[in-house]
Amino acid sequence: MREKFLIxxxxxxxxxxxxxxxFGTLGNIDVPDGFVMPANQISVNFASYxxxxxxxxxxxxxxxxxxxxxxxxxxxxxxxxxxxxYTGDEVFYANFKYxxxxxxxxxxGITLGVDNLFSxxxxxxxxxxxxxxxxxxxxxxxxxxxxxSFYVAATKSWALRDVKFLGDMxxxxxxGLGTNRFVGQRDLAQDFNGLFGTVEYYPTALFPKNNFSVxxxxxxxxxxxxxxYNWNNLALQYSIIEIExxxxxxxxxxxxxxxxxxxxxxxxxxxTTKRGVFEANxxxxxxxxxxxxxxxxxxTGGNILEQIRALREAELKRQSELDDLFDExxxxx
Numbered sequence: 001m002r003e004k005f006l007i008x009x010x011x012x013x014x015x016x017x018x019x020x021x022x023f024g025t026l027g028n029i030d031v032p033d034g035f036v037m038p039a040n041q042i043s044v045n046f047a048s049y050x051x052x053x054x055x056x057x058x059x060x061x062x063x064x065x066x067x068x069x070x071x072x073x074x075x076x077x078x079x080x081x082x083x084x085x086y087t088g089d090e091v092f093y094a095n096f097k098y099x100x101x102x103x104x105x106x107x108x109g110i111t112l113g114v115d116n117l118f119s120x121x122x123x124x125x126x127x128x129x130x131x132x133x134x135x136x137x138x139x140x141x142x143x144x145x146x147x148x149s150f151y152v153a154a155t156k157s158w159a160l161r162d163v164k165f166l167g168d169m170x171x172x173x174x175x176g177l178g179t180n181r182f183v184g185q186r187d188l189a190q191d192f193n194g195l196f197g198t199v200e201y202y203p204t205a206l207f208p209k210n211n212f213s214v215x216x217x218x219x220x221x222x223x224x225x226x227x228x229y230n231w232n233n234l235a236l237q238y239s240i241i242e243i244e245x246x247x248x249x250x251x252x253x254x255x256x257x258x259x260x261x262x263x264x265x266x267x268x269x270x271x272t273t274k275r276g277v278f279e280a281n282x283x284x285x286x287x288x289x290x291x292x293x294x295x296x297x298x299x300t301g302g303n304i305l306e307q308i309r310a311l312r313e314a315e316l317k318r319q320s321e322l323d324d325l326f327d328e329x330x331x332x333x
Contacts, residue, residue: 029226029239029257030144030219031198033174034109034155036099037075041268045071047259078269091136091145093119108156116181119147123180143221144181151178151196159204167205174198174217182220196220232319235261265316266323 037043047069067088073095075081083095094117103109122130125142136142153176160169175197183194200215211230216223226239241255 028198028200028215028228028237029217029224029241030222031174031196031217032097032111032113032115032151032153032176032178033172033198034099034101034103034111034153036079036097036111037073037081037268038265039075039078039269041075042264043073043261044264045069045073045259045261047257075268087145089139089145091119091121091139093117093145093147103155103157108154110152110154112152113150115149115151115178116145116147119145121145121147123147146180149178149180149182151176151182153196166203169204170202170210172198172200172202174200178220192218192220194220233263233265235263237261266320268316 071085073083080098097113101110121136155174157172198217202213214227222242228237237259239257
């Protein structure tokens with residue numbers, strides 16, 4: 001009952017979101033990372049937003065239209081994840097990601113994926129010569145739906161201790177290269193030519209449970225900022241989109257997005273070290289990470305990693321037991 005109440009309240013908050021734009025479905029905002037969900041984990045995303053009507057018409061009026069994004073993801077075989085997305089633009093597509101390399105003490109996690117499978121928008125949304133151009137001619141920001149957008153992404157995480165002025169912190173860096181939707185038409189996008197990246201920062205000193213982070217990303221066509229808060233299996237995220245366009249064009253309103261995600265971890269593989277497990281739990285501590293002291297010594301990293309793995313498995317077991325108890329209480333009611 002408690003979890004259902006939280007979901008309903010969060011959805012009500014989404015309905016009252018401010019001026020906003022589409023929310024991405026791959027990583028933090030619009031960028032995939034080098035991790036996949038654990039096997040058998042299910043995650044459901046819902047984003048409610050208002051879109052700048054100037055993207056549709058040539059008027060200068062500050063009008064906005066309501067839109068939304070709904071997504072469901074499932075972890076496959078501890079090495080891949082599959083997602084299905086439906087948007088208020090009546091565009092349906094799928095995402096698939098496969099992890100080539102799991103993150104380790106020495107190496108980043110590396111994934112190969114494709115976004116916008118089955119999308120009705122062609123590989124070049126600006127191609128008026130395409131036979132199906134009329135299918136997406138009236139879709140605002142159709143380039144974000146360009147089908148068969150392949151990419152490769154690598155993510156490495158670090159846990160830093162006693163950083164000057166910052167204290168303990170965790171840092172996650174993602175870099176990648178993609179095609180189609182990752183290659184935009186603006187000057188900034190053309191300079192990067194499909195290259196994207198994210199820096200995510202967890203202020204562990206202020207949030208010891210590691211359930212809050214801030215991040216910045218270059219998505220291949222825009223610069224975005226955001227913040228995320230995790231509470232048990234519920235994640236809330238607020239983002240500011242296309243910062244460079246707001247500054248350059250002196251717009252009256254920032255473009256913002258609000259997203260919620262709920263993860264079902266009861267059947268998830270508790271032994272996995274993928275990022276999905278930590279997105280569904282409050283501390284978000286990855287089990288495979290570097291632990292550096294102020295002098296950069298990593299000699300004790302192996303022992304710390306083993307301790308973190310043991311703590312993670314114990315916590316997931318307790319969470320599963322709590323879920324069973326809540327189910328029994330609901331049956332009694």
